[in-house]
Amino acid sequence: MSNKLAVKWGLIIVILLGxxxxxxxNYKWYSKPLAEREKLDTLGERPKRMLNLGLDxxxxxxxxxxxxxxxLPGNEPLHEAMSRAIEIIRNRIDQYGVAETSITKQxxxxxxxxxxxxSNPQRAEELIGKTAMLEFRIVKNDQSIAQQAFAKLExxxxxxxxxxxxxxxxxxxxxxxxxxxxxxxGGPMLVESAVEVTGADLEDARVVMMGENGYSEVSFRFNAExxxxxxxxxxxxxxxxxxIVLDNTVQSAPTIQSRISREGRITGxxxxxxxxxxxxxxxxxxxxxxxKVIEKKTIGPTLGEDSIKSGLSASALAFVVxxxxxxxxxxxxxFIADIALLLxxxxxxxxxxxxxxxxxxxxxxxxxxxxxxxxxxxVLIIERMREEKRAGKPVYEIISLGxxxxxxxxxxxxxxxxxxxxxxxxxGTGPVKGFAVTLIVGLLVSLFTAVFVTRAIYELILTxxxxxxxx
Amino acid sequence: MxxxxxxxxxxxxxxxxxxxxxxxxxxxxxxxxxxxxxFNMGIDFTGGTMVQVKFNAPVEMEQIRSVLSTxxxxxxxxxxxxxxxxISEKSTSDEVGVVQGRITQALDTLxxxxxxxQTNSVGPAVGSDMTERALWSxxxxxxxxxxxxxxxxxxxxxxxxxxxxxxxDLFLMAVAFSITxxxxxxxxxxxxxxxxxxxxxxxxxxxDRMRENVRLHPKISFGELINLSINETLSRTIITTLxxxxxxxxxxxxxxxxxxxxxxAMLIGCISGVYSTIALTTPLVYTWSHGQYHDGSExxxxxxxxxxxxxxxxxxxxxxxxxxxxxxxRKKRS
Numbered sequence: 001m002s003n004k005l006a007v008k009w010g011l012i013i014v015i016l017l018g019x020x021x022x023x024x025x026n027y028k029w030y031s032k033p034l035a036e037r038e039k040l041d042t043l044g045e046r047p048k049r050m051l052n053l054g055l056d057x058x059x060x061x062x063x064x065x066x067x068x069x070x071x072l073p074g075n076e077p078l079h080e081a082m083s084r085a086i087e088i089i090r091n092r093i094d095q096y097g098v099a100e101t102s103i104t105k106q107x108x109x110x111x112x113x114x115x116x117x118x119s120n121p122q123r124a125e126e127l128i129g130k131t132a133m134l135e136f137r138i139v140k141n142d143q144s145i146a147q148q149a150f151a152k153l154e155x156x157x158x159x160x161x162x163x164x165x166x167x168x169x170x171x172x173x174x175x176x177x178x179x180x181x182x183x184x185x186g187g188p189m190l191v192e193s194a195v196e197v198t199g200a201d202l203e204d205a206r207v208v209m210m211g212e213n214g215y216s217e218v219s220f221r222f223n224a225e226x227x228x229x230x231x232x233x234x235x236x237x238x239x240x241x242x243x244i245v246l247d248n249t250v251q252s253a254p255t256i257q258s259r260i261s262r263e264g265r266i267t268g269x270x271x272x273x274x275x276x277x278x279x280x281x282x283x284x285x286x287x288x289x290x291x292k293v294i295e296k297k298t299i300g301p302t303l304g305e306d307s308i309k310s311g312l313s314a315s316a317l318a319f320v321v322x323x324x325x326x327x328x329x330x331x332x333x334x335f336i337a338d339i340a341l342l343l344x345x346x347x348x349x350x351x352x353x354x355x356x357x358x359x360x361x362x363x364x365x366x367x368x369x370x371x372x373x374x375x376x377x378x379v380l381i382i383e384r385m386r387e388e389k390r391a392g393k394p395v396y397e398i399i400s401l402g403x404x405x406x407x408x409x410x411x412x413x414x415x416x417x418x419x420x421x422x423x424x425x426x427x428g429t430g431p432v433k434g435f436a437v438t439l440i441v442g443l444l445v446s447l448f449t450a451v452f453v454t455r456a457i458y459e460l461i462l463t464x465x466x467x468x469x470x471x
Numbered sequence: 472m473x474x475x476x477x478x479x480x481x482x483x484x485x486x487x488x489x490x491x492x493x494x495x496x497x498x499x500x501x502x503x504x505x506x507x508x509x510f511n512m513g514i515d516f517t518g519g520t521m522v523q524v525k526f527n528a529p530v531e532m533e534q535i536r537s538v539l540s541t542x543x544x545x546x547x548x549x550x551x552x553x554x555x556x557x558i559s560e561k562s563t564s565d566e567v568g569v570v571q572g573r574i575t576q577a578l579d580t581l582x583x584x585x586x587x588x589q590t591n592s593v594g595p596a597v598g599s600d601m602t603e604r605a606l607w608s609x610x611x612x613x614x615x616x617x618x619x620x621x622x623x624x625x626x627x628x629x630x631x632x633x634x635x636x637x638x639x640d641l642f643l644m645a646v647a648f649s650i651t652x653x654x655x656x657x658x659x660x661x662x663x664x665x666x667x668x669x670x671x672x673x674x675x676x677x678x679d680r681m682r683e684n685v686r687l688h689p690k691i692s693f694g695e696l697i698n699l700s701i702n703e704t705l706s707r708t709i710i711t712t713l714x715x716x717x718x719x720x721x722x723x724x725x726x727x728x729x730x731x732x733x734x735x736a737m738l739i740g741c742i743s744g745v746y747s748t749i750a751l752t753t754p755l756v757y758t759w760s761h762g763q764y765h766d767g768s769e770x771x772x773x774x775x776x777x778x779x780x781x782x783x784x785x786x787x788x789x790x791x792x793x794x795x796x797x798x799x800x801r802k803k804r805s
Contacts, residue, residue, distance in 0.1 A: 056729075064597060107600060119587075125568075294594035296568055303523070303588040310727030317725065318718035325714055361729060362661035368718070369665045373672060376711045380676065383707040409679035412623055413672040416616055420668055423612035429601050431657045432608065435664055 005463070008456045015448075016343070019350035025050050026353055038117070041100065051353045052100060054360030054434065055114055055299055057308050061121035064295035065089070065111040065128065072289045078108060081288040086111055088287050089128055091249070102358075106429060111291070119300055125293060136197040136233065139241035139253050140178055140190040181243070183250035191243045191250070196233045201226025207275045208265065216275035218266045231261030311364070319345075322375065330382050331470035336457050337378035337450075344374045344449040348442045362435040366421075370442020373417060377450035380406040386471050395468055399458045403451070410451060414443050479702045484694050487754035494639060494751060501646040508649050513656035516602055518595035519561035520570035523588040526554040530583050538577045546574070551728060555588065568592055605660055609667060613637065616671060624678050632755040633674040636747035640670045643743045644736055653732055662733045666740030669715075673708065673748045680704050681753075693760070697753045712745050 025047040029037065040046060055062055072081050082105055089111060090103045102114045115124055174180055174190070183189045205220040222230050234242070234256045241253040244266065254266050323341065326334035348367060352359065385402030393401065421443070424436035461469065514521050532548060535556060539546050546560045558578075560570050571590055578585060613634045620630030641663055648655055680700035688696060719741065723734035 064594075066594075066596075110597075293568065295597045296571075296590070296592040298587070298590040300586065300588045302525075302586070306727065310725065311730050314722050314724075314726040314730065318721040321717050321721060322714050325717060329710065361658055361733075365658070365661040365665050365733060369668050372669070372711075372715050372718075375714050376672065376676075376707075379707050379711045379714075383704075383710070387703075405683070408682075409676045412679060413675040416619055416671050416675055417668045419615045419619055420612040420664070420671065423608045423615060424664060427604050427608035427611065429604055431661065432601075432605055432664065435661045439668070 002463075005456065005459050008452075009460070012453055012456055015347070019347050022049065022350040022353045023346065026349070041117075046100065049354055049356055051349060052356060052358045053116075053308075054358045054363065055116060055297070056361050057359065058116055059119065059299050059301035059303065059305070060114065060116035061118045061124070061296070061298045062115070063113045063121055063125065063128070063293050064106065065113065065291040066294045067109045067111065067291055068289045069109050070289075076288060082109065082111070084288050085291065089113065089291075093124060093128070110294070112430065117301070119298055121296065121298065125296075128291060128293075135195045135199070135245040136230070137181075137191040137195055137243045137245055138233070138237050139243050140175075140192070181245060181250050183243075183253070189243060189250045189253065191245070197222075197226060197229045201229065207272070209272060209275075216270045216272045218270070218275050219263065220266070221263045222261070227262040230264075231259055234261075234264075235259035311361070315364070315368075319371075326375070326378070333378075333382045333385065333469060333471045336454050337375070337382065339457065340378060340449040340454045341371065341374060343453060344371060344442070344446050347445040347449060348438070351441050351445065352438065357437060357441075358434065359438070360431060360434040362431045363438040366435040366438035367442050369417075370439055370446055373414065373443060374446035374450045376413070377406070377410045377446060378454065380409055381451070381454070382471055389471060395466060396462055398469070399455070399462065403455055407451070410447070414447055418443050479705055481698070481702060481705075483698055483701050483749055484754055484757055487750075487757065490750035490754055497639070497643065497646070501642055501649075504646055504649045508652065510645075510649055511652045511654045512598075513654045514559055514561060514591060514593050514598070515657050516598040516655065517561045518593045518598050519559060520574070520593075521557055521559040521589075521591040522571055522574045523551070523555065523557040523590070524578060524585045525588050526556075526581075526583050526585045528583050529554055530556075530581060532556075534581060535578070538580050539574070541580075542573050542577050544570070544573065605664075609641075609664070612667070620675075620678065624682055626760070628759045629678055629756055632752045632759070633671060633678070635755060636674055636744075636752040637667055637670045639747040639751055640666050640740050640743040644740050647739045648736070653735065656732070658729060658733045659736050662736035662740065665737060666744060669741055670744040670747065673744050674752050676707065677701060677704055677748055677753060681756075694757060697757055701749055701753060708745055708748075712741060715741055 029047060029050060032040075037046075067082060067085055069078065072078070086103055086105060090101075093101050093103060093113060093115070100116050102112075104112050106112045113124065113128070115121055118124065177193055178190055179193045180188045181191055201222050203221045203223045203226070205218055208217040208219050210216070238256055238258070240256055242256050243250045243253040245251065252266055319341075323338045326337050326341075328334070330337065348370065357363075381402050384406045385398050388398040388401045418440055421436045421440040424432050425440065428436060458469070532550060535548055535558075539548065539558060544560050546558050549557045549559070551557065558574050560574070571592055575587070616637070617627065617630035617634055620633055621627040624630070644663060644666060648659070653659075677700055680703055681696060684696050684700050684703075688699070691699070716738070719734050719738050722730050723738060726734055
């Protein structure tokens with residue numbers, strides 16, 4: 001084997017191993033029973049880099065919201081208002097306890113909320129419709145009273161019912177004047193029921209990069225009225241913890257080090273991203289303008305399952321028929337093309353897993369187009385090789401001329417189709433984008449598998465002094 | 472070697488008047504069809520509400536119709552078999568979600584237990600926005616295709632001809648959906664996009680052969696050159712199309728209801744894509760560049776012109792062409 005060929009094969013093997021490594025989490029995940037997957041989902045233990053199924057394939061609900069632009073305060077740019085609204089909505093939906101929710105901006109003033117596995121999005125709708133409430137509450141200092149309640153909480157699987165209320169037997173343990181709230185870290189927190197200061201009194205919140213110990217912090221500033229109230233609150237609760245509560249979830253609970261009135265800082269082991277989102281949340285407080293649901297879709301789990309089952313088995317059958325056809329018609333060359341096709345499929349899934357892409361029905365259509373183009377690339381090459389063979393060329397020349405002559409057609413047709421894909425990606429919305437992503441990934445992969453890999457296989461065969469290849 | 476068409480010598484251009492007439496008829500017939508029959512646009516585009524339910528026991532369609540009529544709204548009922556029905560209302564004035572409640576309330580009065588398989592409520596603005604975006608992106612890709620083809624094949628007419636064929640395929644698909652009154656939903660849009668990709672792919676493969684043959688056979692006439700190129704790539708065209716058709720036929724019959732309309736659209740689009748390349752793209756190139764390529768006794772005038780215009784890319788390509796020529800001496804094809 002020449003050095004060049006060895007390098008080629010080294011590259012192929014590395015890429016193949018990488019692809020298998022990326023695909024493995026998918027295999028592990030989807031071979032688990034549904035119930036176990038759901039349980040892991042709620043615990044947030046779903047693998048990160050994995051191919052996700054879109055709502056049309058797994059069932060679930062989606063809501064498209066429109067921000068009422070006419071009610072925006074005049075001085076705020078639309079895009080800023082949108083990112084605030086998205087952050088607020090994400091905060092609220094997170095309370096909902098659904099894994100893999102996605103909240104994305106669509107167009108100028110639309111927000112798409114996707115809730116996989118949720119067949120009745122009514123509660124999600126209510127949460128989104130609520131006004132945001134930022135509150136500052138004092139955390140219960142005396143842990144001994146709280147401990148029983150916590151112990152009981154730990155022992156119960158479902159401390160909160162669907163509406164976010166405490167189970168009655170736990171509620172009984174909570175002392176008068178206090179209440180238990182969810183905190184962002186996951187655990188419950190015992191806080192005073194009385195709210196002294198709210199987000200309505202906040203004037204600004206900003207990220208402070210590289211604060212104490214190198215961690216990021218969030219600074220905030222009250223207006224005049226807020227300063228007065230906040231000064232009183234902090235002054236009388238020194239060394240206690242202050243819970244910063246947004247939409248009934250404790251975001252963080254720093255210790256009050258000194259009396260704070262107008263300005264303060266929230267310290268904690270924040271990464272810059274965390275600090276940024278906390279600042280956004282604080283500044284956000286309430287939605288910049290009301291939102292309205294303009295589209296609501298629900299796909300029941302059975303329908304999703306049915307469409308995936310019949311769709312998958314038909315696709316698999318079609319794939320096998322194509323592989324067989326290539327094998328019968330083109331013999332050895334067809335077999336090599338088949339290897340490339342299988343590899344194309346593997347690599348596409350691997351790349352999409354790496355980007356945690358979501359596979360939808362239009363996405364599968366994009367994959368089919370890319371696979372068809374990969375077949376076409378091989379047909380182009382093999383037909384060229386046949387032409388050379390008819391001309392009576394020796395085997396090494398058949399192969400190198402076949403590839404050289406087919407390359408320009410393969411290159412130009414792939415690039416043109418990628419151009420189409422890029423236009424769709426740029427201007428299309430949700431489903432059209434899903435199509436474009438798989439198409440572009442599939443095409444780029446096919447340039448590698450259908451041309452580079454197959455050629456490496458032929459060159460490997462040639463090293464063993466092969467005199468003829470059946471085409 | 473097992474070959475379906477080992478070597479052909481068909482004069483494809485001979486019938487170009489027939490193709491153009493057919494295209495004209497398709498355009499006229501299609502436009503008449505669009506105006507008289509219109510399209511069955513899904514609620515993804517029109518706005519409205521759809522509820523698909525599955526009853527636990529058999530229910531007569533008439534019964535469902537009668538309870539639905541009590542709502543006072545104009546709803547459509549569609550059966551999917553297996554006691555599964557879809558009720559859709561294309562009204563758009565109501566708040567999203569209101570219609571859904573009205574439909575389920577009406578169904579409750581049947582006193583047959585059912586499960587809701589799927590619901591879909593779309594406000595009117597959403598559908599029109601999506602249609603607009605999809606159309607813009609297709610238009611924009613057509614422009615870019617023309618530019619790219621003009622750049623790679625040194626002639627803008629080739630790009631325009633390819634895009635006319637692309638338009639033909641999408642138009643024919645639209646006519647098919649108008650005649651059959653099949654519902655156009657998001658998945659069908661994906662099929663339209665896929666066909667756009669296929670159609671262009673087919674065109675590029677033949678253009679590539681033509682580009683090569685212009686170089687290899689400077690002596691033959693442009694008409695002969697086109698026919699030669701189509702004939703040389705014919706077996707590739709047939710094999711590729713066959714493999715795709717195999718897959719589509721399987722998806723059409725076994726893919727389930729969602730994939731069915733996708734496969735239907737693709738079947739029409741793919742066949743049309745192959746036809747339009749042979750019957751529209753190349754005859755158009757031939758007709759439009761008649762004055763440019765003469766009978767091939769000299770170097771084609773058009774190439775000399777455009778190479779001047781795109782001096783940089785031509786220079787870039789030059790070394791490659793030269794190296795190919797040294798490696799591959801011009802030989803008569805067997």
